[in-house]
Amino acid sequence: MNVAIIMFFACALLAVAGAVLLILAREPIHSALALVLVMMALAVLYLLLGAPFIAAVQIIVYAGAIMVLFVFVIMLLNAGVEERTDFSKIAKFGGVPLGFLLLLEIAHWLYHSPVGTAIANGAGSSNEAADTAQLSEMLFRQYLFPFEATSILILIAILGALVLARKEQ
Amino acid sequence: MMSAVPISYYLVLSAILFGLGVVAFVFKRNIITIFMSIELMLNAVNLAFVAFARAHGQLDGLVFVFFVIVVAAAEAAVGLAIVIMLAQNRQSLNVERINLLKL
CATH class of the missing domain: 1.20.120.1200 (NADH-ubiquinone/plastoquinone oxidoreductase chain 6, subunit NuoJ)
Structure with missing residues (x-):
């Protein structure tokens, strides 16, 4: 340990x-x-x-x-x-066990996936931390267009929030 | 040693957190809490992204996490504005009461 x-x-x-x-x-x-x-x-x-x-x-x-x-x-x-409301019978007896089954399956698959086991032996992973300078260079060169697109996205989100939340005249 | 923890552990943790997010999404009745469970699922996916970026020794995954966080911020702003509007119109945060589109 x-x-x-x-x-x-x-x-x-x-x-x-x-x-x-x-x-x-x-x-x-x-x-x-x-x-x-x-x-x-x-x-x-x-x-x-x-x-x-x-x-x-x-x-x-x-x-x-x-x-x-x-x-x-x-x-x-x-x-x-919050108020408690009744669940439907199908959700209670069908949905909950199926949900847990799905969770178990995903966990099992991930644990035994080639990626997980290969990396467990130390293959491919370097020891040093990811370089922030390198990351920013990537962000402003290779991913410059998506980066600029997010600024427009944020602008639209601000406008949308303002329009939705304002009081009706 | 930094790489002592196997990547599969992170992936399992990510799957567990995502599953708990889905459970919260289905079980909770308060619309704000449902929104928070979506954020929990996004966080779980981010953890998987960072783990995979680490596994492959590439930074693209980290850039993607950055974009996911930005989109989550925009989504939270618009979503919470919708919640405020709904609460003003319906006087309730219970999703059972928000059934205008239900047959």
């Missing part, structure tokens, strides 16, 4: 616990805080995977901006305890 494995399992446990908490919490604000926990744990995992830039973006944009937006809307709408 080395430090990386221990760190991985600690963060994985935190992330899964946060996701379960998101499902179990009745108050939306508790779910939001659980989701922040998941995002923080994932940021540490990105650091572990050697992607410090993505880890920083994860904390700043996801855990910072997006979750603040969520918490803001929850407070604005005064969202309280």
Whole structure:
């Protein structure tokens, strides 16, 4: 057992616990805080995977901006305890076991996939962290057009949010 | 040592988080929480992207994660505006009550 494995399992446990908490919490604000926990744990995992830039973006944009937006809307709408409603019989006895079956199948496939086993032996992965300078060069050369397209996307999103959320005259 | 953790562990964690996101999406009744479960699924996919980028020693996966985060931000802005509009019109956040398109 080395430090990386221990760190991985600690963060994985935190992330899964946060996701379960998101499902179990009745108050939306508790779910939001659980989701922040998941995002923080994932940021540490990105650091572990050697992607410090993505880890920083994860904390700043996801855990910072997006979750603040969520918490803001929850407070604005005064969202309280969610109501419980009955599920249909088909969903309860058919959907839930099938969902778990699908999850198990995906996990099993991933664990035994050629990619997973090949990399487990250390093939193809380098030890040093991903170079942020290299990443930015890629972003502004090879992916320049998508990058510029996202700025238009953000602009349209701002306009859409403004139009949707404003009060009717 | 950084590469001591096998990539398959990350992929399994990603699958578990995605599955929990799907469960939350199906089970939750509050529209804001349903939105949050979509974010959880996006996060799970991002983890898989970073793991694969690491596995192949290429940076394209990281660039893709960057774009996913940008799109998620735009989606959250528009989606939450729709939630605010719905809450003003219907006085409820329960998705069972938002059934205008239902037969």
